[in-house]
Amino acid sequence: MKFKAFSFLLFLCLISCQKKETPKNKFTGTWYDTEYIVPGKSSIKINADSSFNYRGAGCDWRVFSKGKWRMIGDSIELNSTKIDTCYIAFPFLDCTFFDRKDKAPLPLLTMPNCEPDEGKSFCLFTKEIFYIKNDSLICKVKPESKCPDTLKIIFAKTQKIRK
Helix, strand or coil: CHHHHHHHHHHHHHHHCCCCCCCCCCCCEEEEECCCCCCEEEEEEECCCCEEEEEEEECCCEEEEEEEEEEECCEEEEEECCCCCCCEEEECCCCCCCCCCCCCCCCEECCCCCCCCCCCEEEECCCEEEEEECCEEEEECCHHHCCCCCCCCEEECCCCCCC
């Protein structure tokens, strides 16, 4: 009788020690751009450990970023982390950065006084807010970006099909 009681208690202990599944964050996973502004493609991988990786490429350019994210209500905020390699850097969302009349864009570097790798650039995410609507990850355009109201930056869980 004692053996049966002990076995039953041991069984209860074992089933109560099951690992609890943590709910998956709806933002985690890889998101692919849905629009071609210039010939190219980009993606954001949002990791469960509060980090993210951004990749983009076009005809003869490559861009990347990495950083941390945090939840703000029902949205997510992405911020790039500092890197220790020299790259030309530019903001993720600043419509005036490249639109300087008769002037080249301001040269931003990831490190002061360095020679950047010309084949790759670093994209600076600074408090970039994204939210999910239906099945899309949408960037909230900040007023200080000086971008038109019509600009839409949207990512989806499936890659677009090139035509």
